[in-house]
Amino acid sequence: MGTDSAETPPIEVTELSKDYGEVLANDSLSFTVRKGEVFGFLGPNGAGKSTLIRMLLGLLKPTGGTATVLGADIHDEEALIEAKRRIGYLPAQLGFEEAVTGEEILDYHASMKGEQRVDELLDIFSPPLERPIREYSTGNERMLGLIQAFMHDPDLVIMDEPTSGLDPLMQEEFNEFVRRERDAGTTIFFSSHVLSEVRRVCDRVGIVRAGELVELEDVETLLDQGGKRVRVHTTDDASGKITALDGVVDVTQFPDGVQFIYTGEYNALIEELATHDVHDVEISEPPLEDVFVHYYGTSGTESGSGTENESGTENGSRTENGSGTETRTDGESIDV
Amino acid sequence: MFETARYEAGRRVRGTVLLSIGISLYAAFIVWYFTVLEGVSIEKLFEELPPAMQDAFGAESLSTIGGFLGAEVYSFIWVLGLGLYLAYVAGGMIAGDVENDRLDLLLSFPISRGRLLAEKFASLLLPIVVVNVVVGCAVYLLVDAVGESIELTHLALTHALSIPYLLVCAAIGTVFSVLVSRAAIAERGAIGLVFVLFLVESAVGSAEEYDWIQYVSPTHYYDPTTLLVDGSYELIDSAILLLAFLALLLLSGIVFDQRDI
Numbered sequence: 001m002g003t004d005s006a007e008t009p010p011i012e013v014t015e016l017s018k019d020y021g022e023v024l025a026n027d028s029l030s031f032t033v034r035k036g037e038v039f040g041f042l043g044p045n046g047a048g049k050s051t052l053i054r055m056l057l058g059l060l061k062p063t064g065g066t067a068t069v070l071g072a073d074i075h076d077e078e079a080l081i082e083a084k085r086r087i088g089y090l091p092a093q094l095g096f097e098e099a100v101t102g103e104e105i106l107d108y109h110a111s112m113k114g115e116q117r118v119d120e121l122l123d124i125f126s127p128p129l130e131r132p133i134r135e136y137s138t139g140n141e142r143m144l145g146l147i148q149a150f151m152h153d154p155d156l157v158i159m160d161e162p163t164s165g166l167d168p169l170m171q172e173e174f175n176e177f178v179r180r181e182r183d184a185g186t187t188i189f190f191s192s193h194v195l196s197e198v199r200r201v202c203d204r205v206g207i208v209r210a211g212e213l214v215e216l217e218d219v220e221t222l223l224d225q226g227g228k229r230v231r232v233h234t235t236d237d238a239s240g241k242i243t244a245l246d247g248v249v250d251v252t253q254f255p256d257g258v259q260f261i262y263t264g265e266y267n268a269l270i271e272e273l274a275t276h277d278v279h280d281v282e283i284s285e286p287p288l289e290d291v292f293v294h295y296y297g298t299s300g301t302e303s304g305s306g307t308e309n310e311s312g313t314e315n316g317s318r319t320e321n322g323s324g325t326e327t328r329t330d331g332e333s334i335d336v
Numbered sequence: 337m338f339e340t341a342r343y344e345a346g347r348r349v350r351g352t353v354l355l356s357i358g359i360s361l362y363a364a365f366i367v368w369y370f371t372v373l374e375g376v377s378i379e380k381l382f383e384e385l386p387p388a389m390q391d392a393f394g395a396e397s398l399s400t401i402g403g404f405l406g407a408e409v410y411s412f413i414w415v416l417g418l419g420l421y422l423a424y425v426a427g428g429m430i431a432g433d434v435e436n437d438r439l440d441l442l443l444s445f446p447i448s449r450g451r452l453l454a455e456k457f458a459s460l461l462l463p464i465v466v467v468n469v470v471v472g473c474a475v476y477l478l479v480d481a482v483g484e485s486i487e488l489t490h491l492a493l494t495h496a497l498s499i500p501y502l503l504v505c506a507a508i509g510t511v512f513s514v515l516v517s518r519a520a521i522a523e524r525g526a527i528g529l530v531f532v533l534f535l536v537e538s539a540v541g542s543a544e545e546y547d548w549i550q551y552v553s554p555t556h557y558y559d560p561t562t563l564l565v566d567g568s569y570e571l572i573d574s575a576i577l578l579l580a581f582l583a584l585l586l587l588s589g590i591v592f593d594q595r596d597i
Contacts, residue, residue, distance in 0.1 A: 059443050060596045081446050089444035093437035100347070111339035112445045148441075 008071040010035055010156045010187040011056065015065035018051050018211075027049040027067060027211040033189050040193040040202030045271050048211040049083035049191035050092060053160050057089060070156055084115065088149035088157040092164065094141055102129040102136070106151070114152035123175065130232050138165040146174075150181070157181070159190035163197055173334045175201045196285045227263035234258070238276035245272055261286055340442075340452060344459030352463040356470035359413055362472060366408045367478040370401055371429035382525070401484040405475065406494075406561030414498050415555055416534055418467065419505040420527050422460060426509025427526035429456055430592065439597050450589045453514070457585065460506050468495040490567040494560045497569060500577035503557035505530050507584035514592040530554075554580065 011033035018026040025048040033039040043049050054060045056069050058080045067074050072083035096105055106118060106129065122129075125143035127136065136144070142165055149157055163171045178188055178201050192198050198205055207218045226250070232242060239258040243251045247264020256279070262269055273281060376549060398404050430453065433439040472495040478485045509526035517520045538551035542547050550556045557573035 054440070054597075057440075057444055059440060077448060081448060084444060087444070089441065091437065091440040091444075094441065095433075095436040095438035097347070097438070104343075104346075108339065108343045109342075145405070153516040 008068065009033060011039075011069055011189055013052070013056075013065075016052070016055060016067050017064035018048070018055060018060060018158050024211050026055070026062075029208070029211075029213050030065075031206050031213060033187060034204075035187055036185055037203040038178060038188045038190075038201050039295065040198035040205040041189065041208065042195065042198050042205050043191070043194055043208035046159070047193075047208045049161055049193075049208060052208070053158055053189075053191060054227075055277045056158060057084075057087075070204055086155045088152065088154035089147050090149040090157070090159040090162050092160040094145045096133045096136075096141065097157065098134040098145065099132055101132050102127050102140075105133070105144065106147065109148045109151060112165055114155045116151070118147065118151045121150055137169065139170055142166055142170075146177075154186065156183040156187045156189065157265075159188070161192060162190050162209040163192070163194070171197065194285065225285060229259065229284050230262045230269070231259040231280075231282040231284075232257050232273065233276060233280040234276050234278050238278070241330070242269075242272055242276065245269060338446070338455060338458070340445075340455035341458040344456050345462045346552065348459055348462050355463060356467050359409075359417075359467060359471045360474040362413065363405070363409050363475050364478050365483055366405060367401070367475070367484075369408075370404045370484075371482050378435060382569060401479055402486050402564040403561060405479075405486070407563040409475070410494060410498075410560030410564065414494075414560055415558065416531075418498075418502055419530050419534070419555075422464070422502050422506040423509040423512075423526035423530040424523050425463075426457070426460060426506040427512045427523040429510065429520040430513040431516050431522035432513075434517045434597060435519050443597060449593050451461065453510070453589055453592050454585075457506065457510055458545045464499060464502050464506070468498060471495075486564070487567060490564050493567060493569060494563040497563065497574055498560065500574045501554055503581040504554040504577050504584065507581045507588070509590070510588040511584055514588045514595065534562070 013029050013031050015028045015030050016026055017024070017028050029052060041049055041052070047070045051060060055062050056067055056074060058074055058077065062074070069080065070083040070086055072079035074080055074233060106115070109115075110118065125147055127140040127143045127147070128233075133144075142162075146162075149159065163174055166174060173180065175197075178190075182188055182203075190202075204216070207214050227247075231237070233256050234242070239253065242248075243258055243260055245264060245268060247262055247268075248260045249263065251260040262283075351373070363574060396408055430439070433442065443449065445452070476486065476488065478492055508529055511525040512522040512529075516525070533553040534555050537550045537555045540549045554577060557577050559569075563569055
């Protein structure tokens, strides 16, 4: 696996940087996406994921380094245009014109890129083509977006937060679809800020934080290290016993219970819970920033010694550079 | 070829039809009004106005149907109305796409930015040409219907030579459109500039010391009333407009190409 080095990799990023002056959105990123894999580009909101994708498509000009997409240098407009015939793109915001029908949009896209697969895709996804976009639900719009991204049978598909706005069932269908496409030979690169989503479909994952690539690894490793966030409403006494389990980190007490990240055996947790008077329990995906805290230690200070990363002194909630705005990932509150 | 131009033009059909009908109806009203006013000395009505205003609306030879249409329809609707309309529409063209995150997808198409911009601009030819043809025919038939007559070549020239002028207005809008990322700002900027240029030309025309300023305004190079009344025009004026249009479009192309979207 991964030994077909004779072929040019679908995406090769070499020390790519984008400096907006006051904000360094991407700082010397380097990685390679191999042919026929699903590569997840994971990072919290504002970590510079969209910036990277938009540089790959020639929408933004890098301030340093370079990248090739299907062999085309992103600085070379002619070559990139040629490569775009074989690239599908699903942006985070589709921005279809409100008054236009889905059919008109697909016709336009077909005339620009081709429509070898459109019938087949319409069997899988079924947006109401005869209706104008203003009547579309978010899910319908995403489906139309997926159709346009795959309709010309591209070799590489780049997707920016493809599952945002999809309900869990549709996410599952999407994952299934992505796997099938991968098996059919399409290389897929997508960004996400949700760990679980990336886990389920990606072969490899690159984790970006504050514009820097901090981890590049396969999904197995990530699976082992991820953990779940557990929130238990119970007595103080029970809280103490539960958090004494192996694999409990990042414990936060609140008035009638406790919250922690759990990386141990599920059975052990459930057995322990069963022995106490539990009023409520919630097991969920930890926000990505908490996963980082887990990776780099709760205080974050030790990461400062090894690399010249951001100092991490403000704990897990350090503001990302992105557009200087939000840092939180899942919109859930975190008691730090 | 020209898929984008075709798609964008398709999006303009409705507006173009409405615009053509609207202006034709206004022209019909003006033609009818002319028949009502016959016998009244119309020029007297305008004598009260300051000279700058008279110039602005081309209030010469108002007693002929040509002069009357020139003042009431062409100076007003073509020079000002359509000029502003095209500046507005072109202003929203790219800036609106950026604002609505639409451009991401368009720029993922296998065409160059220059080509995309050129084709989007080309879609504006639809309203420019159709409004000219429809209203031109309507005016000719209406004038004929009320028993007046208008020189066909003068009318045709008035419409044909308006095209370079309207292209300049649209190109001004395009420059704004590639410069900013919000449609409303580009639209207002473009409208504001075209309107100021219109005012400057009419205001400065009568002040000799500063009359050079009028050469900056595209309105200086297109005078529909003179065209309608005696069919006189300078080809150099149209050439200047076409050159300005090409220069502005080229400038837009360069800005758009260099820009981070």
